[in-house]
Amino acid sequence: MIVNEVNTESINPAQIDLKGTSRLVVLLGSKEGIRGVSKKLSQYDDFVRVGKGLFIAGSNVGAYTDLLHSLPILSFIRTREIPGIKTRLDDPHAFRTYSIVSYSFNNPTPGQKKRVERLLRRSMGIRIRPGILLFPVLRARERRKILDYEKERSLLDSKEFNNQLKSIGARSMRWSRLRLAESSDSVQIKEAIERTLNRDLLSIETKLHQLRELSKDPSTPTDALRKQSLAALRRYRNLKFKWILTKTFWYYDAEKSLKRIYNLGLNTKYMIDSRD
Numbered sequence: 615m616i617v618n619e620v621n622t623e624s625i626n627p628a629q630i631d632l633k634g635t636s637r638l639v640v641l642l643g644s645k646e647g648i649r650g651v652s653k654k655l656s657q658y659d660d661f662v663r664v665g666k667g668l669f670i671a672g673s674n675v676g677a678y679t680d681l682l683h684s685l686p687i688l689s690f691i692r693t694r695e696i697p698g699i700k701t702r703l704d705d706p707h708a709f710r711t712y713s714i715v716s717y718s719f720n721n722p723t724p725g726q727k728k729r730v731e732r733l734l735r736r737s738m739g740i741r742i743r744p745g746i747l748l749f750p751v752l753r754a755r756e757r758r759k760i761l762d763y764e765k766e767r768s769l770l771d772s773k774e775f776n777n778q779l780k781s782i783g784a785r786s787m788r789w790s791r792l793r794l795a796e797s798s799d800s801v802q803i804k805e806a807i808e809r810t811l812n813r814d815l816l817s818i819e820t821k822l823h824q825l826r827e828l829s830k831d832p833s834t835p836t837d838a839l840r841k842q843s844l845a846a847l848r849r850y851r852n853l854k855f856k857w858i859l860t861k862t863f864w865y866y867d868a869e870k871s872l873k874r875i876y877n878l879g880l881n882t883k884y885m886i887d888s889r890d
Contacts, residue, residue, distance in 0.1 A: 630664050630787060632692045637675055637795050638714060640742055641667035642686040642802060651685055664787065665716040667743050688742060688799050690714065690792035696753050699760075699863055706865035707804060708797035711751040713772035717779045717786035718745050729782050735853065738769040738863065740803075740810040747775070748806065750863045751790060760862055769856060807866045814853050815875050821846045822875075822882045829885050839886045847879050 632638055639661075641648040648667050655661040660672040671689070675682070682689075696711045703709050719726060739747035749772035752760065757771065770778065772788055779786040794800060825843055828834045854876075857868040 630662070630670055630789075632670065632690075632789065632792075635673045635675075635691070637671040638690045638789055638792065639669045639671045639675075639682065640688045640690075640714075640746060641669075642688065642743055645744075647685060651681060654681060665718065666745060668716055668746060686802055688748075688802050689795040690789070691795045693791055693793040695793075696751055696791070698753060699756055705797060705800050707800035708794055710793065712792045712794075713749040713751055713788060713790040714792060715739065715747045715749065715772050715776050715779070715786060715788045716745060717776075717784045719784055726782055726784075730779070730784070733770065733775060733778050735814060735856070736770050737775045738771060738856070738860070739775060740806045740864070741813065742802075742806045747772075748803065749775070752863060760859060769859065804866070807860070807864055811857060811866075811868050811871055814857070815871060818846055818850050818853070819875055819878065822878050826882050826885060829882075829889060836886060836889045839889075840883075843879070843883050843886055847883070850875055850879055 641652060645666070652663070652667060655669055655678070656663050658678070660674045660678070662670040664670055671678075675689075690712065693711055697703065697709065717730075722730075734741070734747075737747065737749070739749040742748050752771075772790060776786050776788040794803075821842070825839055825846070829839055854872050857872060861867055861869075
């Protein structure tokens with residue numbers, strides 16, 4: 615069988631299951647950057663394309679090492695182990711257990727796009743490429759302790775995120791109990807964490823800079839500026855809740871980045887209040 619293009623709605627469930635030594639392979643980089651490799655892989659029986667830049671690779675994946683290593687990738691295999699979050703490992707990302715959620719829409723509406731962005735901000739996942747999120751898998755007791763203690767702002771795990779996506783009309787797939795096939799690829803996970811943090815904070819930072827410019831215009835109503843400033847700070851507080859927790863399960867300290875946005879928000883609020 616030669617696979618050229620795959621519609622995820624018509625995929626046989628047996629094709630997307632990871633069995634034995636098969637791998638879930640994620641091609642990293644831009645759409646243009648992965649196009650050539652994706653097209654070549656789709657020609658081989660050992661690869662089943664299950665999403666954009668996402669393949670199930672058979673046991674003969676070693677025969678295509680040169681092709682796969684021509685661009686950054688992440689590859690995962692099944693595991694039964696779920697290390698505790700306090701388990702000391704030399705590399706905090708290389709030997710952890712993960713879930714992956716892949717999703718897509720035919721023609722997403724503006725409302726669907728907005729709801730997905732909200733889900734992304736509420737999730738404990740990181741974006742490893744457009745439409746593909748990586749989640750840490752926690753032991754049940756750890757999950758309850760970390761995520762359930764404050765219900766109104768509890769973060770979504772991979773199962774909840776996947777269910778929410780389906781409820782708004784997305785085509786989505788989920789794989790769980792995965793670990794990196796190559797421990798050296800863990801650097802890609804750390805970079806994805808940093809990109810996700812920067813992406814989460816960028817919209818708030820952009821909004822605050824816009825408000826600072828608007829505050830210099832005497833014709834802009836102060837009440838409107840104050841209302842928008844408070845809304846931006848509320849979004850910041852929600853993201854702070856998320857990223858403070860990520861230090862526990864992603865082993866990444868976001869405090870410096872969070873502090874920078876916090877100071878910018880306070881300074882912006884002061885500029886607006888000083889107009890009175």
